Amino acid sequence: MTAILPAPGAAPADAPARHAPVSKRKRWRYLPQYLAIAPFFLLFAVFGIYPVLYSLYLALQRWDGVGPMKFVGLENFRFLLSDATFWESIGNTLVIWVMSTVPMTVLALLIALGLNSSVRFKGVLRVAYFLPNVTSIVAMSLVFGSIFSHDFGILNWVLGLAGIDHVQWLNDPWAIRGAISIMIIWRWTGYNAIIFLAGLQALPTDVFEAARIDGAGPVQTFFRITLPLLRPVLLFSVVMSAISGMQIFTESQVLLGNRGGPDGAGMTMVLYFYNTAFADNDFGYGAAIAWGIFVVVVLFSILNWRLVQRPARGQVKETVR
Amino acid sequence: MTTTRGRVVTYVALIVGALLTLFPYYWLAVMASNTTADIYATPPRLTFGGHLFANIGQVFAKIDFFGSLLNTLIVAVVTTLLVLFFDSLAAFTFAKYDFPGSSVLFGILLATFVVPTQLAAIPQFDLMAHFGWVGDLKALIIPAAANAFGIFWMRQYARGAIPDELLEAARMDGAGFFRTYLSVGLPVLRPALAFLGIFTFVNAWNDYLWPLVVLIDSNHVTLQVALSQLNGLYVKDYSVVMAGTLVAIVPLVIVFLFGARHFIRNIAAGALKG
Numbered sequence: 001m002t003a004i005l006p007a008p009g010a011a012p013a014d015a016p017a018r019h020a021p022v023s024k025r026k027r028w029r030y031l032p033q034y035l036a037i038a039p040f041f042l043l044f045a046v047f048g049i050y051p052v053l054y055s056l057y058l059a060l061q062r063w064d065g066v067g068p069m070k071f072v073g074l075e076n077f078r079f080l081l082s083d084a085t086f087w088e089s090i091g092n093t094l095v096i097w098v099m100s101t102v103p104m105t106v107l108a109l110l111i112a113l114g115l116n117s118s119v120r121f122k123g124v125l126r127v128a129y130f131l132p133n134v135t136s137i138v139a140m141s142l143v144f145g146s147i148f149s150h151d152f153g154i155l156n157w158v159l160g161l162a163g164i165d166h167v168q169w170l171n172d173p174w175a176i177r178g179a180i181s182i183m184i185i186w187r188w189t190g191y192n193a194i195i196f197l198a199g200l201q202a203l204p205t206d207v208f209e210a211a212r213i214d215g216a217g218p219v220q221t222f223f224r225i226t227l228p229l230l231r232p233v234l235l236f237s238v239v240m241s242a243i244s245g246m247q248i249f250t251e252s253q254v255l256l257g258n259r260g261g262p263d264g265a266g267m268t269m270v271l272y273f274y275n276t277a278f279a280d281n282d283f284g285y286g287a288a289i290a291w292g293i294f295v296v297v298v299l300f301s302i303l304n305w306r307l308v309q310r311p312a313r314g315q316v317k318e319t320v321r
Numbered sequence: 322m323t324t325t326r327g328r329v330v331t332y333v334a335l336i337v338g339a340l341l342t343l344f345p346y347y348w349l350a351v352m353a354s355n356t357t358a359d360i361y362a363t364p365p366r367l368t369f370g371g372h373l374f375a376n377i378g379q380v381f382a383k384i385d386f387f388g389s390l391l392n393t394l395i396v397a398v399v400t401t402l403l404v405l406f407f408d409s410l411a412a413f414t415f416a417k418y419d420f421p422g423s424s425v426l427f428g429i430l431l432a433t434f435v436v437p438t439q440l441a442a443i444p445q446f447d448l449m450a451h452f453g454w455v456g457d458l459k460a461l462i463i464p465a466a467a468n469a470f471g472i473f474w475m476r477q478y479a480r481g482a483i484p485d486e487l488l489e490a491a492r493m494d495g496a497g498f499f500r501t502y503l504s505v506g507l508p509v510l511r512p513a514l515a516f517l518g519i520f521t522f523v524n525a526w527n528d529y530l531w532p533l534v535v536l537i538d539s540n541h542v543t544l545q546v547a548l549s550q551l552n553g554l555y556v557k558d559y560s561v562v563m564a565g566t567l568v569a570i571v572p573l574v575i576v577f578l579f580g581a582r583h584f585i586r587n588i589a590a591g592a593l594k595g
Contacts, residue, residue, distance in 0.1 A: 030420040032498035037414050037426060039407040040467040044433055047464040051444035052436060058443060065447070107338075114335045117328070127581045128339040130588075131346075134577045136527045138545040139566045142552055143349045146559065152361045154348065190342060191588070198589030236592055247438075250529050254549055270530075273439050278534050283443050290439040297437060 058287035065283045076288035086289065088264060089272040090296055096177050096268065097245035100184035105237065107189045112196035113222075126197075129190030141183065141254035145170070148179050148255075173265035176256065180266055183251045188244075192237050199233030200226070235308050242304050246297045249274065269293045349570075352563040353377075360559050376564035380551070385540065386565060389547035394572075396461045396543060397525040404521045405514055407467035412475035413506040417483060427476075433469045442534065449535055456539030461532055465525065471517050474591065478513040479506070516587040519580045526573050544569045 059076055061069040080086055111129060115122055132140070147155050148169035156166040169179045207229070211221045227234075249270040252260055258275045260267025267275075273293060277286025352360050355370035380386045415427050445464065446455075454460040483506060491501040507514075529545045536542045542550065551565050577584070 030418075033414050033418050033420045033423075036498070036502070037411045040411050040430065040469065040472060041426070043464060043467050044469075047445055047448070048433060048436055048441060051441035051448065054444035054447075055440050065450075111335065111338060114331045114338075117331055119328075119332060119335060123582060125335055125339055126585055127578070129342055130581070130585055131574070131577070132342060134523045134527075134573065135346075135570055136529075136545060136548075136573065138527075138529050138548050139349075139570045140345060142548065142562060142566050143345045143352075145552075146352060146360070146563070147345065147348065152363065152365065154365055157363065157365060186342065186345070194585055194589050195592040198593050202593060233592070240592075254552070270439060273442075274530065274534075277443050278446070278537075283447075287443050290437075290442065294437050294440055 055287045055290060058284055059291055061284040063283045064281045066281075069284070072284070076285050077291075079285070080288050080292050085264065085267065085272060086269075086292060089260075089267045089269045092177065092260070092265065093246060093248060093268045094300075096180050096184070096248060097242065099177060099181040100188075101238070101241045101245065103181075104185045104189050104192060104241070105234070107185070108192035108196055108237070111189065111193035112200055113226075115193070115197050116200040126190075126194060129193055131190070132187045133191040135187075137187070137250040138254050140187075141251050144179070144183050144186075144251075145255050170256065171262050173263050176261050176265040179255065180248070180251045183255075184245075184248070188241065192241075195237060196230065196233060199230050203229050238308055239301075239304065242300065246270075246293070246300065269296065349563060349567055352560060353567040355560055357558055357560045360563075372560065373564065376560050377568060379558070379561045380565040380568065383561065384547060384551060384554070386547060386551075386568070388540070389542050389544050390568070392458060392541055393526060393544040396458055397522050400462050400465050400525040401518055401521045403462070403466040404468060404471055405518055408471035408475055408517065409507065409510055409514060410502060411467065411472045412479050413483070413502050413510070415472065416476045416479035417485075417488060417506075430469050430472060438530075442531070446534055455535055456541055458541060460535040461525075461528070461543070471521070475510065475513050475517060479510060482513070483509050512583070515580060516584060519576065519584050522576060523573060 060071060060073060062072050062075075063069040115125060119125070147153050150156060150166060150168055150170065153169065155169070160166065167175050169175045203226070207225055208221065211225055216224065247270055248268045252266040252268050252271045253274065255261070256266040258271070258279045260271055269289075270293065273286060273289045276282050276289055350373075351367065351369055353376055354373035355366050356372055359366040359370060415423065415430075449455050449457075449460045452459075454463075487505050487509075488501060491505050496504065527545065528543070529549075532543045532546050533549070536546055548562075548566060548569055551562050
């Protein structure tokens with residue numbers, strides 16, 4: 001750091017006070033820097049810290065957002081633990097996460113491998129695959145709503161052409177979860193393919209050269225070399241999909257409404273939170289649900305991290321460069 | 322893999338995959354340009370019809386679609402400009418200056434990543450009610466004016482991209498902190514600003530949950546909220562809903578296509594570093 005020294009003789013004559021003005025000036029010296037970072041911290045204090053603390057207080061109240069609050073202690077949390085809808089929403093969220101993440105990862109890997117082999121139009125293909133990721137979920141939920149429609153949807157029409165019975169995409173509990181998963185797969189496969197492709201391109205070529213010389217076939221090379229080397233990138237992808245998977249809301253809400261459709265099969269955690277807080281105006285219980293979701297997300301993240309970290313320890317760090 | 326047959330298979334698979342990915346866009350355009358009767362027909366019409374402009378006209382006539390388009394544009398543009406300014410200023414500061422408490426403050430900034438949005442949502446709504454911002458676009462713009470992700474991401478970029486000698490030279494020329502940010506920091510950060518700008522614009526344009534909560538009962542809704550209302554109101558007039566949907570995504574697709582390659586490269590690079 002370049003220190004700006006106080007000009008000699010600038011300190012006032014009275015000795016005891018000499019120290020104070022100098023340190024005060026030092027503090028003021030960094031005022032522009034503090035001002036420069038202040039907006040974020042101010043906004044976070046007002047719209048982040050205060051609301052989070054206040055939501056803990058709210059979770060102990062019964063409140064419709066308008067009338068007086070009534071302190072109910074841990075009543076909301078006690079109810080939450082026995083609330084079947086909350087548990088179902090956790091189950092639905094996890095089921096949809098698995099149903100979407102597994103095919104998405106496989107497809108993304110295949111696309112990345114394809115793009116990584118020397119094909120033309122790589123740039124155009126990349127943009128085409130990535131486009132869903134930046135397109136409005138509300139808009140595309142409406143489009144998918146018509147694609148999935150039982151009577152006039154094109155998907156059932158195509159299935160009919162292939163001699164397959166119509167599926168009640170927006171009526172049958174498992175078809176509903178499948179429909180939401182398809183939308184998530186559509187949205188995130190390209191994103192992950194781009195990331196896997198970057199990972200593939202960063203791999204050292206000499207390992208593959210050695211494998212080829214040793215007579216390894218393409219399948220063997222993929223499972224023995226490519227996949228283990230790609231591990232850190234795969235971990236990143238799984239962690240990211242877990243974070244966004246726990247937040248699924250828009251697809252369900254637009255496609256099926258605030259209650260998640262027939263039997264609540266599409267009721268996710270965040271949809272249940274939204275419905276309770278902002279459709280039913282139950283702010284106190286809504287706050288308790290939000291804390292419930294927070295606990296689930298933390299537990300799930302820890303579990304996730306444990307599972308993907310365990311095998312092949314040590315390899316991760318080495319291959320990351 | 323390197324055989325001709327393998328290459329053809331790869332090509333065909335990639336192109337089929339891309340066509341499947343793009344199919345919903347095609348289907349949206351087909352539905353938006355046909356009548357509702359065509360959409361409901363069996364077998365469905367698979368090609369573009371001639372009713373696109375009539376359908377779009379209906380959307381604008383039936384609801385204040387122009388108003389929500391304008392609202393969304395205002396929110397996305399203003400949020401993006403504020404984020405670019407506040408985030409780059411803070412990122413420049415954290416990257417290049419060492420002041421008392423700087424590393425602790427940056428640590429706090431990183432810790433804010435773990436705060437889930439739902440936890441804050443109800444009190445935020447209550448706060449907006451106290452400020453008188455319910456139904457006001459300020460409720461969308463102000464809380465989003467600076468964010469930890471942008472500052473963190475841009476700081477990583479600024480550390481490597483802005484040479485200390487340039488800062489030293491600016492100081493010798495008598496430039497103050499803010500002047501240095503404007504004349505040295507900003508020009509160097511331009512590629513990072515382009516990425517963060519598109520990223521922020523896209524997110525602001527597509528945001529749904531929070532606008533739904535704070536704008537729902539007002540005349541000032543954004544496109545996403547208008548779309549979901551349109552769907553509820555005119556569910557029988559499918560082609561009109563689809564025309565609205567098409568109008569809602571086209572501007573964003575254009576913005577994205579402008580910076581797509583640069584944007585995608587940054588997404589990939591960010592993931593590898595993370």
